[in-house]
Amino acid sequence: MDMGLRGRTVLVTGASTGIGAATARLYGAEGARVALTYRTNREKAEEVAAHVERSGGEALTVRLDLEDRSGIGAAVSTVVERWGGVDVLVANAVRWGATPPDSSLRFEDVSPEEWQAMVDANLLGTVEVVRHVLPSMRARRWGRIVLVSSGVAEEGLPGPGPYGTAKSGLHGMARALAWNAGADGVLVNVVAPGFTLTERAPSADSPLVEDFAAAIPSRRLSTADDVARLIVFLGSGANGNLTGELVREGTSAARAPRVEEE
Numbered sequence: 001m002d003m004g005l006r007g008r009t010v011l012v013t014g015a016s017t018g019i020g021a022a023t024a025r026l027y028g029a030e031g032a033r034v035a036l037t038y039r040t041n042r043e044k045a046e047e048v049a050a051h052v053e054r055s056g057g058e059a060l061t062v063r064l065d066l067e068d069r070s071g072i073g074a075a076v077s078t079v080v081e082r083w084g085g086v087d088v089l090v091a092n093a094v095r096w097g098a099t100p101p102d103s104s105l106r107f108e109d110v111s112p113e114e115w116q117a118m119v120d121a122n123l124l125g126t127v128e129v130v131r132h133v134l135p136s137m138r139a140r141r142w143g144r145i146v147l148v149s150s151g152v153a154e155e156g157l158p159g160p161g162p163y164g165t166a167k168s169g170l171h172g173m174a175r176a177l178a179w180n181a182g183a184d185g186v187l188v189n190v191v192a193p194g195f196t197l198t199e200r201a202p203s204a205d206s207p208l209v210e211d212f213a214a215a216i217p218s219r220r221l222s223t224a225d226d227v228a229r230l231i232v233f234l235g236s237g238a239n240g241n242l243t244g245e246l247v248r249e250g251t252s253a254a255r256a257p258r259v260e261e262e
C-alpha cells in the first residue's frame, strides 16, 4: 500500500525517545522529510535523525519545549522555513508528572501549580503547536494531525490525575478541529496508547507488565513500533477520510478490571 508520504514534511514532537522516536524512524522509511523535536536529549534526537537519513528520508532536529509557549512558534517556523510547510503533525511530546504516578497521593494534595503546569504543557502547549502548523496545511488543502493521548485519559488512575485530565482535553480538541479544518483537507485523530513497551518501561516479564497485559483482550502490551505503525497510518495519505476519531492501541474499551481493582 502506498502511504503517500514520499516528499511530505512530517513534524514529530518528542521524537528523541520512545514512541516518538519509533514514529520518526517509520516516517523516514516511508521517504518523508522528518522534523524531530527534543527537549533535553539532543544527542538521541540526532541518532534518530541519522537513522531516518540512512533509511531514505530527510531529517531535521529542532528543540521544542511545551513549557515555553513563545518558543513553540519559533520551532515550527524553523521547519516551515526549511521545507516550506508542514503536511503532517504528530503531537507526541509529553511533560510527565510524578513518575511513577503516586497512587497514595490525595487529589487535594496536588498543588495548583502542578495542575497549571500539566495543563499548560500537555494541552495548551499542544494547542500552540497545532496553531502554528495549520496555516501551511490549509494553504496546501491537505494535512494530517495525530494527537497522542493515553488510555489513562479514559480510564483514570488511582492517584490524582492532572496528566489524564490534560490528555482528555486533546479528545475534545480533536473533535472541534476535525470540523474546523476538515473542509480544508485536514484530518485530525487521537491515538490513545495503553501502557507501552518503550525503553522507559519495565522488562516484559515483570509482574507489572503481566498485570497490565492480562487486562487487555490480546493479553500483550504494545511496543513503541506497534503504536508508531498506527500513528503513521492515521498521519498519511493512506488515511483517506478518517477524522475526529479516538483510536486505542494496546488498551481497549473491552478492558478487563485489573486484579487489584476487582
Ligand SMILES: NC(=O)c1ccc[n+]([C@@H]2O[C@H](COP(=O)([O-])OP(=O)(O)OC[C@H]3O[C@@H](n4cnc5c(N)ncnc54)[C@H](OP(=O)(O)O)[C@@H]3O)[C@@H](O)[C@H]2O)c1
Residues within 6 Å of the ligand: 013, 014, 015, 016, 017, 018, 019, 020, 037, 038, 039, 040, 041, 042, 064, 065, 066, 067, 091, 092, 093, 094, 095, 096, 121, 148, 149, 150, 151, 192, 193, 194, 195, 196, 197, 198, 200
Ligand atoms: N509509554 C507509555 O506507556 C505511554 C502510554 C500512554 C500514552 N503515552 C503517550 O505517548 C507519548 C510518548 O510517550 P513515551 O513513553 O514514548 O515518552 P518518552 O519516551 O518519555 O519521550 C517523551 C518525549 O517528550 C519530550 N519531552 C519531555 N518533556 C517535554 C516538554 N516539556 N516539552 C517538549 N517535549 C518534551 C522528550 O524529550 P527529551 O527526552 O529530549 O527531553 C521525549 O522526546 C506521550 O504523549 C505519552 O503521554 C505513553
